[in-house]
Amino acid sequence: MAFIRCNYLHLIITIPISLMAEGCQATVAHDHLVRELLQRMEKSVKPDEPPNPSILLAMNLAGATQGHVHRWLLQEIKKSAVERAQTVALYILALLSSCQDPRRVHALEQTLDLIPILKHKMTEEISNNGTQGHERRTGGTGGVSPSLHPISSPLLDPTDTQAMAVLALVCAYNHTDGQDLIHDALKAVTNYFLDEQKGHGIIGDIYSMGLALQALETSGEFYAPRKWDRAQAFSVVYAHDYQQPMAMAQVLPALVGRSYLDECPRANSSRLQHSGDIRAAITVQFSITNTLKNYFHYSTWVCVPDNSTLLDVMQVARNEKPDIFCFKIKWTHLGPFVTSIHGLAGNKTERTYWQFFSCWSPLQEGVGTYKPKNWEHTQAVFSTY
Structure with missing residues (x-):
C-alpha cells in the first residue's frame, strides 16, 4: 500500500486576550466551513450521475466516512474502476484514502488490479506529450513554447499542474534514495510557485486554491526560510462561497490539514x-x-x-x-x-x-x-x- 504515499504548570500567559478571542472565532468559522462544504458535497452526489472520486477522497481526508453517501460512492467508484478504469490515478487515490487495495478492486463479480493500468496510461501520456511538445516547439509561434514552461501544460491550468507536480515530487522525495536531485527540483518549483502568488492571497485563481494550499502545506521545508502568508491565503478560501463540487473537494483536504499524500487516514x-x-x-x-x-x-x-x-x-x-x-x-x-x-x-x-x-x-x-x-x-x- 506504499505505492502512492507519497504542561502541567500554568505560567504567565503572553497572548493578548483579543488574539485569543479572534483565534476562537476563527476556529468556529473554520469548523462551520468544513461542515458546510461536506454537506454541499454530499448534496452534489446524484445516483444518476457518474461517481466523482475527488469527492470520496475529500470525504475520507475530512473523516466523513460513516454516512450512506460515502458508502454508495465507494461502491460505485469500485464499479466504475472495474468497468471503465478511466482517470485511474484519481480512482487509486480515492481507494487508498478509503483503505482499499488498488491492486485488488472487487466489484461486479470481478477483481481488477489498477496499478498496471496506471503504468500503461502514464507511458501513453509521456509518449503523447513528447510528440505534442515537438509540434508546439516547431510550430513557428515565436518565443518560448508553453511546453517549455516549468511544470505546466497548455491543456491544464498552470497552477493546478504545478501544485500536482509539487505533491508528486514530495511523494517521490519521501520514497526514494535520490533525494538531492528531487530536493533541488522542489526548491525551484515551490519558489516559482510562490513567485506566482497574486495579491490578496490568491494563488492562480480561486478554483486553484485547493491544490495550491495542499502543495504549499506539504512542501514547506523546500522553500524555507522563505515564508508565504498562509493566513491571508486561507482567508481567501474562507471568504469564498464555494459551490462547484470539484473545487470543494480540492480545498477541503487543505482545510482539515491533509493532502492527497495522506494514505488511509x-x-x-x-x-x-x-x-x-x-x-x-x-x-x-x-x-x-x-x-x-x-x-x-x-x-x-x-x-x-x-x-x-x-x-x-x-x-x-x-x-x-x-x-x-x-x-x-x-x-x-x-x-x-x-x-x-x-x-x-x-x-x-x-x-x-x-x-x-x-x-x-x-x-x-x-x-x-x-x-x-x-x-x-x-x-x-x-x-x-
Missing part, C-alpha cells in the same frame, strides 16, 4: 482501538507554532477514538507526519511531560517551553490526561516564562 485511529474497546471516532485539530526563533507553524486533523487523550492525538499526528509532528517526552510522577516538538526543545536558561492550548485557552491538565472533544482545536505553542 483512518488507519492510525483504528490501530488505537483494542479488541473489545471499539469506540466512536472523533476528529481533532492539532497545531504546533514557534514564533520565537526560526518560525514555523504546522496544523493537521487526526481521527482518534472518543475519550482519547491529547497524547493520543499527538501520537497519531506523529505517525501520519513524522517529519513534522515528531516529539519527545519524559516521564514524571505527574505523567508524561513534552520536552521537544519538531526538533525544538525547551531550554531552562532561555526560559522556553511548549505550552498547550485549547482554542487559545491554556490547558490545566497534562497531555496524558486532557481529553479533547470532537472538532476541537488543540495547540502547542513554543513560549517563554
